[in-house]
Amino acid sequence: MRSRSFLTGFFLAAGSAVGTVLYRRRAARKRERVQLYFGDGSMISLTEGSPEAERLLAPARELLAASRG
């Protein structure tokens, strides 16, 4: 009986942890971002909200709008 309640608690905790990770990943994917790739193989990811990202996101939005006429 005791081990059964332990297992139920364990699975509930694990399930909610996995759910949180998936939710956060999904939310992060929906945020606007710019990724810069350099010749040495390194990469910088700038997510909306930071001033560096906004400097790049503004012309990117303009470009997308221009492509749609």
Next chain:
Amino acid sequence: MTSAQALADLTEISSQIVTAVVFDREGTVVASTVDDDRAGRIASTALELLRAAEEQGGAGGKDLVQLDAALKDGSVFVVRDGDRVIAATTQPEPTVGLVFYDLKSCLRSLGEKAEPEKPKPRRAPARRTTTTRKKKDAES
């Protein structure tokens, strides 16, 4: 392969790419999948984006080769190969790696076209050897 053909191949291979424009570092459009007016605006904005991104990486002395911006309505890709640049737009959430691969292949095929053809090495003219032919009649 012409520039227009390279872009036609690109949009045929990659269904995720909606528009693509090839231009140089001065903003002169080489080829595009859209009309001239839109292509010019895309090229100038992409150049502005590229310069702003290069400033970002310039602090570390790094050489920017490509970038992608994931926006709510779609994505923007810019790939640089020497003096030539390609900018493309896609639908939201594209397969980033595949789009970069297709854009780089397109730029490479244009680069191959731009390079002057090397003259093929000529073979030395075959030496003429004189052989004496015996007449069949003489043999018999």
